[in-house]
Amino acid sequence: MATTTGHPGRTLIVLAVLVAGLITLVAVSGNWTPKLGLDLRGGTTITLTARNTTGAGTVDPNSLQLAKTIIQSRVDSLGVGESEVTTSGDNQIIVTVPNVQQDELVRLVGQTAVLRFRAVYAAEQVQPPEPIPSATGEPTQGATAQPSGEPTAGPSQTAEAPPGEPSTQPSDAGNNKPLPALPTAPPVPLDKACVPADGKGTPPDKALDWQPTEACQAAFAEFTCETRVTEVADQGIFACNQEKTEKYLLGPTLIEGNQLTKAVAGIPQNNVNWVVNLEFNSEGAAAFEQATREISQKSEPQNRFAIVLDGVAISAPSVNEPIPGGRAEISGNFTQKSATELANVLKYGALPLAFDVSEVNNVSATLGGEQLRAGIIAGIIGLVLVVGYCFLYYRGLGIVVVASLGIAGILTYASMVLLGSSVGFALNLPGIAGAIVAIGITADSFVIFFERIRDEVREGRSLRTAVETGWRRARQTILIADTVTMLSALVLFVLAIGSVRGFAFTLGLTTLIDVVVVFLFTKPLMTLLARTKFFGGGHKFSGLDPEHLGVPALPGSRSRRPAVTRPAAVSQEGV
Amino acid sequence: MSKLGAIGHRLYTGEVSYDFIGRRRRWYTISAILIVVSIISLAWRGLDFGIEFKGGADFKAATQVNAQTVDSMRVALRNSGVPDLDEATVNTIGNNQVRVQTRTLDPTEEVPKVRAAIANEVGINPDQVAYSLIGASWGSQITERALIALAVFLVLVALVIGIYFRDAKMSAAALIALVHDLILTIGIYALVGFTVTPATLIGVLTILGYSLYDTVVVFDKVREDVRDIRSSTTRTYSEAANLAVNQVLVRSINTTVIGVLPVAALLFTGAVILGEGPLKDLALALFVGMVSGAYSSIFIATPLLAQMKEREPDMKKVAARVRARRAKETQKDRVVETTSPTPVPQAGIASTGATKDSEPSNAELEEASSAVGNGAKKVSVTFKPDPQSHRDGAAKRSQPQNKPRSQRKK
Numbered sequence: 003m004a005t006t007t008g009h010p011g012r013t014l015i016v017l018a019v020l021v022a023g024l025i026t027l028v029a030v031s032g033n034w035t036p037k038l039g040l041d042l043r044g045g046t047t048i049t050l051t052a053r054n055t056t057g058a059g060t061v062d063p064n065s066l067q068l069a070k071t072i073i074q075s076r077v078d079s080l081g082v083g084e085s086e087v088t089t090s091g092d093n094q095i096i097v098t099v100p101n102v103q104q105d106e107l108v109r110l111v112g113q114t115a116v117l118r119f120r121a122v123y124a125a126e127q128v129q130p131p132e133p134i135p136s137a138t139g140e141p142t143q144g145a146t147a148q149p150s151g152e153p154t155a156g157p158s159q160t161a162e163a164p165p166g167e168p169s170t171q172p173s174d175a176g177n178n179k180p181l182p183a184l185p186t187a188p189p190v191p192l193d194k195a196c197v198p199a200d201g202k203g204t205p206p207d208k209a210l211d212w213q214p215t216e217a218c219q220a221a222f223a224e225f226t227c228e229t230r231v232t233e234v235a236d237q238g239i240f241a242c243n244q245e246k247t248e249k250y251l252l253g254p255t256l257i258e259g260n261q262l263t264k265a266v267a268g269i270p271q272n273n274v275n276w277v278v279n280l281e282f283n284s285e286g287a288a289a290f291e292q293a294t295r296e297i298s299q300k301s302e303p304q305n306r307f308a309i310v311l312d313g314v315a316i317s318a319p320s321v322n323e324p325i326p327g328g329r330a331e332i333s334g335n336f337t338q339k340s341a342t343e344l345a346n347v348l349k350y351g352a353l354p355l356a357f358d359v360s361e362v363n364n365v366s367a368t369l370g371g372e373q374l375r376a377g378i379i380a381g382i383i384g385l386v387l388v389v390g391y392c393f394l395y396y397r398g399l400g401i402v403v404v405a406s407l408g409i410a411g412i413l414t415y416a417s418m419v420l421l422g423s424s425v426g427f428a429l430n431l432p433g434i435a436g437a438i439v440a441i442g443i444t445a446d447s448f449v450i451f452f453e454r455i456r457d458e459v460r461e462g463r464s465l466r467t468a469v470e471t472g473w474r475r476a477r478q479t480i481l482i483a484d485t486v487t488m489l490s491a492l493v494l495f496v497l498a499i500g501s502v503r504g505f506a507f508t509l510g511l512t513t514l515i516d517v518v519v520v521f522l523f524t525k526p527l528m529t530l531l532a533r534t535k536f537f538g539g540g541h542k543f544s545g546l547d548p549e550h551l552g553v554p555a556l557p558g559s560r561s562r563r564p565a566v567t568r569p570a571a572v573s574q575e576g577v
Numbered sequence: 578m579s580k581l582g583a584i585g586h587r588l589y590t591g592e593v594s595y596d597f598i599g600r601r602r603r604w605y606t607i608s609a610i611l612i613v614v615s616i617i618s619l620a621w622r623g624l625d626f627g628i629e630f631k632g633g634a635d636f637k638a639a640t641q642v643n644a645q646t647v648d649s650m651r652v653a654l655r656n657s658g659v660p661d662l663d664e665a666t667v668n669t670i671g672n673n674q675v676r677v678q679t680r681t682l683d684p685t686e687e688v689p690k691v692r693a694a695i696a697n698e699v700g701i702n703p704d705q706v707a708y709s710l711i712g713a714s715w716g717s718q719i720t721e722r723a724l725i726a727l728a729v730f731l732v733l734v735a736l737v738i739g740i741y742f743r744d745a746k747m748s749a750a751a752l753i754a755l756v757h758d759l760i761l762t763i764g765i766y767a768l769v770g771f772t773v774t775p776a777t778l779i780g781v782l783t784i785l786g787y788s789l790y791d792t793v794v795v796f797d798k799v800r801e802d803v804r805d806i807r808s809s810t811t812r813t814y815s816e817a818a819n820l821a822v823n824q825v826l827v828r829s830i831n832t833t834v835i836g837v838l839p840v841a842a843l844l845f846t847g848a849v850i851l852g853e854g855p856l857k858d859l860a861l862a863l864f865v866g867m868v869s870g871a872y873s874s875i876f877i878a879t880p881l882l883a884q885m886k887e888r889e890p891d892m893k894k895v896a897a898r899v900r901a902r903r904a905k906e907t908q909k910d911r912v913v914e915t916t917s918p919t920p921v922p923q924a925g926i927a928s929t930g931a932t933k934d935s936e937p938s939n940a941e942l943e944e945a946s947s948a949v950g951n952g953a954k955k956v957s958v959t960f961k962p963d964p965q966s967h968r969d970g971a972a973k974r975s976q977p978q979n980k981p982r983s984q985r986k987k
Contacts (some may be wrong), residue, residue, distance in 0.1 A: 051715065109685040359684045360715035366707045368639065373851060380846035380856065384839030391835060432776060435859045437844050438921060439783070441838035443790075450794065451833060453828040479797045482741050483790040488784035497726035502779045505859065509783065576584055 010526030018521040021409065024416040027548035029290035034148050036415070036465060037422030039504060044367030047101035048111055050357040053091045061093045065355055070095050072346065076110050080200025084187070095357070109363055116309045116356075117259025118235065120252040121293065121317060125212055128227060128242070128249050193564035196238040196251075198223065206289060210296050212253040214238055222251045240313045241428075242309065250315055252308050254295045255278050257312075261286025265348035266340035272311025278345045280329065287328025288313040294326035309348065316347055317491040327565050344520060396452055398537060398544035402527055403448050409518045410444050414512055433504030440512030450483070451476040453527070456546070465546060468533045480520055487513045511538045595826075598819040601880035608877055615764020622767050627774035630720050632681040633712030636691065638706045640699035640742050642669040648697055650675055653684060659687045659696035670852035675699065681713050723778045731755070732783055734789060743794065746885040751792045751870065754878035758788040758869040765865050769808060776855035777862045784866025791829060791874040799879060800827045813896040815883040828960075833871040840864050 028034065040047055046269055051060045054067065073095060074087040083100040097111050192217070196218035204212045218238060227246035236253045242249045264281035282290050297305050298321045306321070308315040319332050332344070365373075389407070393400030414437060423426035456478040458468035490511030495503055531537040537544045628635055640646065647667045654662045654677065665679040677695060682688050688710060689703070696703040711719075720808075736753065738748040762781055766773055799821040806817055840863045847856030886892050 049715070051712075051718075106686070173761075251825055253668050283595050309778075310740075350817045358709070358712055358714065360712045362684055362688070362708070362710040364708045369637065369707050373854070373856075375854060376846045376850040379850065380839075380843045381844065384842035385880075387838040387842060391838060395831065432855050432859065435776075435843055439841045439859075439863060446790075446832040447836045449828060452902060453825075453831065455822070458615065475801070479794055482793050482797075484791045485737060486734065486786050488795065489737060490782055493726055493730045493733060494782055497722055497729060502855070505776075505779050507784075507821070530915055570604045 010529040011393075013522055013526040014530075017409070021412060021416075024413065024420070028416050028419050031420065031423045033419055036418040036429045038370075038374065039366050039428040040098055040100060040370070040394065041363075041435065042370050042377070042434075043431070044105060044365050045101060046365075047097060047361070047363040048097040048099075048108060049090075049361040050095040050097070050111065051360045052355045052357055054096065054355065061355060062449075063092070066093065066095065068346075068349060068357055069357070070449035073097060073111050077107070084169050088384065089497045094360070101380065108359065111357075116235075116311070117262065117295070118255040119259075119290075119302075120239070120255055120308050120310055121210060122250050122303050122306040123238070123310050124219070124222060124251040126222075126249050127320070155345060164217060171231055183226060189351070193276055196240075197234075203235060204569065205235070206254070206258075209236075209254040209256045210293060212238060214251055214253075219251070222249075225249060231536075238314070241310055241313055243315050243318065248315075248318075250303075250308055250318065252310065252315070256307065257282070257289045259348070261289070262348060265345045266334070266416045267338070267345040271333070273357060275333060276338055276341035277331050277333040278336070278341050282328040282330075282346065284328065287326075288327060290330065291324055291326045294321045294330075294536075297321045297551075298323050314532065316345060322524075350366040351478065373431050377431060377438075381434065381438050381441070383452055384441050392448075398541065399448075399452055399546070402524060402531065403445060405527065406519050406524045407441065407522050410512070410515050411513045413518065414440075414508075417509075417511055417515070425508065428504075429508070430504040432502050433508040433517060436508030437512060438504040439501060440509060440516070444512065444516045446483070447480045447516055448524055450479050451524060451528070453519070464531075465538050467534045471526045473528070482515070484517050486514050506539050578845070590910075594819070596819060596824050598880050598883045600628050601876075601884065604876035604880060608873075611764070612757070612760050612902060615760050615767065618767040622770065623769055624803060625770050625772045626720075627772045627777075628681075628716070628796050630710050630716045630773070632711050632716040633708045634682045634691070634708060634710045636677040636695050636706055636708040637670070638675055638677075638695050638699050638701060640675050640701075640820045641676065642672045646675055647887070650677060650695070653694050653698035654691070656680075657690050659690050664746055674852065676853065682710060684710055694970070701863075708710065717876050719775060726778075726782060730941075732786060734785065738789070741793070742800070747796055747800075747882055750882035750885065751789060751796065753881055754792050754870075754873040755785055755788055757873045757877055758866055759785060761869045762862060762866045766862075771861060772858070774855070774858045775969055776858035780859040780862025781866060783859075784863055784870060787863070787867055788870030788873060790828045791833070791870045792878045794832065795822060795825050795828060795874045795879055797883070798822075799882065807891055809895055810902045814892045815885045816899075817885040818886075822875055826875070829871060829875060831894045834869060839863065842865060854979055887983045 050073070052066055054061060070087050070089050074085075077085045077087060077097060077099060082180060085097065087095060087097050097105060097107075123197055171488075196214055198215065222240055225240045227242035229240075235258075237253065238253050240249060241252055261278060261283050263283050263286075264279070266279050267276060268279060269276055293307065297307055302320070306318050306320045308318040310316070317332060319334070336344070385407070389400065389404055392403040395404065418427065418429055422429070451473065454472035455465070455468045456472075458472040459465060463471060488510055491506045491513060496507030533540070535539050537546055586640065627957055650667045651665070654665055654667070659682065664680055665677055666679050667675065669675050675695075677691075679691065682691060692703045692706045692708065696706050731752075735748060735752055738751050739745070742748055742751070759781070762784065765771075766777070773779070799818045802821040802824070803814055803817045806812070808812055809817070812820075840860050841843055843856055846858035847854065847858075847860050851857065887896065
């Protein structure tokens, strides 16, 4: 028995070091509050589910990662700060943006970007609606478009076979922005003007023969870049470049972006200018060769094709010669940045992914604050109730409960702060609920332990011995109970979706902390307390007094009463 | 409170004993009725799934609620220009929030319109209208994941239980109690018509863990008390299990009360301060489940376990031995053995103290015999008024937990 008493003081020192270490870490991280989830501070969470546009099958993790990057840059373009884009599971992207209530955000991240190659039928300079403020301050940003009608200067970019001569033409570098900034005006069915009366679309192989109707051309004259058009794959459309400095009348889709297998930015050998290299699959290569052969025969601007993403022409290079072999090179006045960005957009367009907006969750800052307040109030009420009950029932042992819960609280808080700053764990409302439920689960471990000690005392052991034997028996019950809780937390965490994971996480965390506290704090504390006169002697308020336990006298204590009095009294009732 | 402590002691020694096992038919009947009611309400009314499972949109706006709030909001929705909003649910939360639930909306086209309509109606900025939107297919995915989680959890729990107890019957009883709690919780949701949300589901999965926890606490004690049952001549499995249940009763009440208190706090703040939301949903499921879990581990799991165990040949032998012994004791129940080192409780008690009926039915027999098993002190005192012999009686080996050591080692 004596061997299991161990060194309670030593164990407590270990725990003290652990707590001090955690607090030091928190101090070092400089963050004294846990990171709060959006439901507690207001903000928008959007869950996107990716699906393969090519049909069934799983989503390629690399594609998802790339899509995440693209969506992140879309969100960043809003300049909202502190936004977060993460992947979840094998096909979800979760976008969280604090304090932004804009509907624009949902539109921006949720849009399915399909990249399409279309032939240009008409191109026209337009005045930008208003000076576009330069977001990045780069000199190339907002540069005026090269007038495509001028004979001395061709279109801003050319596409050619890779070994071909690099273009030396001046460029407007019209692709600095990697992603289209979408107009906010609601879409109008202006593009209906180009839909033939029978409504029939034109398949890609006939797309080159497509001719705009007069009505369509008339509508094109009316079209301004402020008008949002819905892109229909097999119809002619109107589109603008990203700067809204040039508008295009484009034919039906020649090639879909998913026939693009590769898009990389680089500097060809013997050259100094950045280019973007494209590679098509065999089907795309054949279509591209045929398209470039026909287009290159035509005159400006019909010798150009446009690469359209989300209804915006992100690039409209001219073609000087047929490009066989499925490899093309877009050259222009690229910088490394602009070339890489164009390549990324092309890659994204080539992704066989479409995104559905699965869930939008929008909490106002007011509601967030209110939820946080409610959570804290619930925690305080719960804590007071539990502590009150423990004092009422366990008297002096209530101090052990308070102290243990206090240690558990410190450990939990510190872990949450640290997990917030290290792995981005954000405490949300279900998380707070998990922590509150954990108060009960943690206190239950003490109850099991205390009741065990009482059992042992009832069996006639002295308190000091009872703490040790009771602990040995309580230990396995506590461990299995915590295992079960941990198990449910794990299953929930792995399988649950969305914010409820926060509940599972805190529940698991607090369960672990419960084990630590019971082993490293409550047990050694009880061992030490059993040596005191107050507890070990069974003081009236210690919660271990004979009367409270219902035993005639505390075994091993001096104030032993005759053991027979009580059963005798009972027998009289019983007979 | 110290009264409860004293009762705890008397329960522990068997001085006071409630026959949980013997009255099992009563508990089974109660539970059966509850389960039937649950299943009927489930079949009849079904569960009210939240929009998270069906897909839909939920808008919340702060406003001063008055009698016209709901009606005028409906009108505003109708005039919003978004089709098919007639089925929208409009209700108020507390006196300062209005909530609109609609079919699932297009996030870029329809949501802004509805938000604007609501904002206009209550006179705030559209950005202040909080909303959540769940796509229909997403909802079915969530449901699917939830069911998978439930199944995985049940399997894992069965495994853990099996490994921990290393006893098929204990595992089976624990699992049956678990399913019992699950059905009752779902039944209450169906009966009252509470909305089932993902938070509810999390709550349900958590209480499965909690219910198991309760059962583990009780079974741990049962296991301890029946350790020597095979060589026992004084107690059948049922009696030993009943003693165990009585012994952990106070502990079980305490763990349940302490577990439920924070949940009640959550439920209170969730319902009173926030009105709706994950806090309330979670707490409600937890509350129902914890109470049911405490009930089932004592009233369902243990009696079931005892019943199954009593069917084992070994246990039948023990029971037969105990019966034989008691029959023998009855023969000489007037013989006072003041010097015997192992006086045994006697079945004769049935006719004197614990059971007043002289025509014992099956259940009563069990009742009586368990009273004997637990009522050693009573027996010895009744028949051997001499306190000295009482203490001798207490010293017998097969009832080690029953006597304070101070009394045994006299």
